[in-house]
Amino acid sequence: MSLNINFAMLAPEILLTVLAFVIIIMGLLISNKSKNMLGYLSAAGILASLVYVIGNGMTEKVSYFYDSLVVDPLSQVFKLIFLIVSLIAVIASIEYFKDNRNQDEYYALILMSTVGMMVVASANDLIALFVGFELASMSTYVLAGFEKNNPSSLEAALKYFIIGSLSSALMLFGMSLIYGITSTTNIPGIIEFFRSAPLMAESSLGVLAMIFLVAGFGFKMALVPFHMWAPDTYEGSPSVVSSLLAAGSKKMGFVAAFRVLVLALVAIRADVHFTFAILAIITMTYGNVVAVSQRSIKRMLAYSSIAQAGYIALAFVVTTPMSIAGGILLALGHALMKGGAFIAVAVVGYMVLSDNKNAKNIDDLENFAGLGKRAPITALGFFVFFLALAGIPPSAGFIGKLFLFYSITVQAISLSSSWLLLVVVIAILNSALSIYYYARVIKYMYVLPPKGERIKEPTAYVVAILIAVIGTIGIGLYPEPFINMAMNAAQVLGV
């Protein structure tokens, strides 16, 4: 508990914050035409932060600001996820928001939301957690409504705003109850208190606080029954923003849950695993079943992202180091696959709009007919992301699911509990079901005849998609370093 004045480990956050303000000021000074360079500037800043985070690797734990922020393997892994996602989103935005006169605000908001997510990843205090959560949420409310002449973008923003601020209010209420019980907001201090006085944690006030926290984080993770904003928001927002929301903002809920809930659950040894199992199963089944009937690809991706949240939530069912590591691996994989898939939808939108300026429902399944001939790189991207989301090897999705399901099976055998095995079986059946709706899109792309000429795919989109494709397959082919990273991160939690 001392003031650490060597801020070297916080350099990525500091760099991005400064860059965001620099971009706002530059936006006032430069002409609308030269604003296109701001995208390259933000991409360069994010890349520099990414290189810095990778260079530091899995460091020893360092704490800042009287123990309210820590830099440890867990925060490093999630910073890596957030930076990769926002790098992909920013590169794609260079094309998506080209010649938009509000670009400066857009890039500043993306950088701010990334900083917010990174603060949540290293939060060691409820105040820091709440502030980071709100910084990321508020920036993304505005980003969701960024196309202010498009009614569905604004509707998406309004729905996201109402549900999002309801969830942060619930979270704040839960935090206030936890502060009342433990009289501290420091997360290790809270855990310590619960460990020494388990009766307090099992009191009705303690249980109420936990329910509020689960609801608050659950909204961000889009677990059923807190999911209803997700499909509308992902469908209505600009595709590049959907990719940031689905791939980045959702992981923020998970890292917050890992930091607070997992520790609290372990400390009080409460038997809530069954509750999480039911939550996870309902979430994945609902997401997959509803996704089958969708014609809009963005909406289908949104429901499949709800299903993936169900798989990741399986990490809370057994809370062994291995299951947490599996959850982190799947979170990393999902960030790449889903981020890339939404960017690829943006290319389809670009293609349809270049055919016909007034096209409606640009992400309809019909527009995917013959995509393999019209936009080969995008179609290849979809092919890889969909197979990876369904869990086909060699891909990041396969490694994550394998690790997660294996860890639960191990626990089921060691506890000889039949319901845990049942959970694994249901999860695998769900994976099989998801192949159906992914394969349908692949059929449209490669089997059906194209409806137009081949288009030239814009370079920015191609770069963003290729980064995601290489990441997805790379993790599948060389999983060892990533597994080590996730295991290190899980060890921090000391479960």
Place this chain on the structure above:
Amino acid sequence: MGLYSYLLISIIIFTIGVYGIITQRSGIKILMCIELLLNSANLNLVAFSSYNGNSTGQVFALFSIAIAAAEAAIGFAILVALFRLRDTINLDNINILRW
């Protein structure tokens, strides 16, 4: 007034806020209800801070008041943009996106 009176008031405010969010259809009223929720949590924090005898809760409340102000500003900005485009902020009319 003991701690319980403050907690009781805070729970009442919280319930009014949740009830309002569920029943009201006007965007502005929903925004007001969200403020009620945040302020009931602030009341909790300050009451607990005084009861526990440490000041962390008051610091937390100050942070959350500032955040609530920013949140309200963003909410109104979204509502104004929507009103310009659609001439309504009644949530029943805002229904383009559905399955």
